[in-house]
Amino acid sequence: MREVLAERIEGGSLSAVEDTGMTDAYVDTLARERPLQVAPNVVKLLSPFDNVVIHRERLGALFGFDYRLECYVPAARRVYGYFCLPVLWGDRFVGRIDCKAHRSERRFEVMSLHIEDQAVNRETLMPPLKKAIEHLAAFNGCVYGPNECL
DSSP states (O other): OHHHHHHHHHHTSEEEOOSSSOSSOEEEHHHHHSOOOOOTTOEEEOOTTSHHHHSHHHHHHHHOOOOOOGGGSOGGGOSSOTTOEEEEETTEEEEEEEEEEEGGGTEEEEEEEEEOOTTOOHHHHHHHHHHHHHHHHHHTTOBOOTTOOO
């Protein structure tokens, strides 16, 4: 693997990432040169197993977001919830949300919402967040109803 890595760096297709404080971090050189295209007002609720989230140290180094899946933590020691999902708004991790799908009732419940980025304008965030919740609910065969509130 080290040989392949060295070949790609020498060939210019990979570049070392040096400004994150991480060791052994590399990026596709062409990707680094392209402008990042992020929909600024779109919220994504990410799985704890998403590629950007699963490497916890990298997530913290790149985004300053400390994340831990708490389903393996005893209930009394959980801070955010059993299966809390990171909330990505545009290119920033702004918080986390713990949801529960009551599939037999086709009902989707938000157990808790934690907005951690103090710079977030909540009035601007809520409409795309609600849309993301409705999308996740539908994916789970449930409905997040109009009477639900955040």
